[in-house]
Amino acid sequence: MPIKSRIRTVPHYPKRGIMFRDITTLLKDPVGLRATIDELARRYAGMKIDKIAGIESRGFIVGAPLSYVMGKGFVPNTAPTASKSTPMPSRKVKGCCWWTTSSPPAARRKRPAS
Secondary structure (H helix, E strand, C coil): CCHHHHCEEEECCCCCCCEEEECHHHHCCHHHHHHHHHHHHHHHCCCCCCEEEEEHHHHHHHHHHHHHHHCCEEEEECCCCCCCCCCCCEEECCCCCEEECCCCHHHHCCCCCC
């Protein structure tokens, strides 16, 4: 069964014209969740990956088990927001992304161009 079939679509949420993809139906299905993590691990196997970075809640939920399966560290990230505060203490690394302050210093440094 395709992974997409395990994700519920809520039409017109939060406003008309938006199709919200509710992954809670996937998360509560152990076969679907395992298939998702295994498919992502297969997709990125063989690539040079140092860490798995997950953005916000969905990224945390999928990124943590993916990093476990791939034997990589996991770095939780918050998305930049329009407000002056973010849900987690964070800092922006110029030209890179948002890192939580709990990330190890080596993970926060921008890698030099090779």
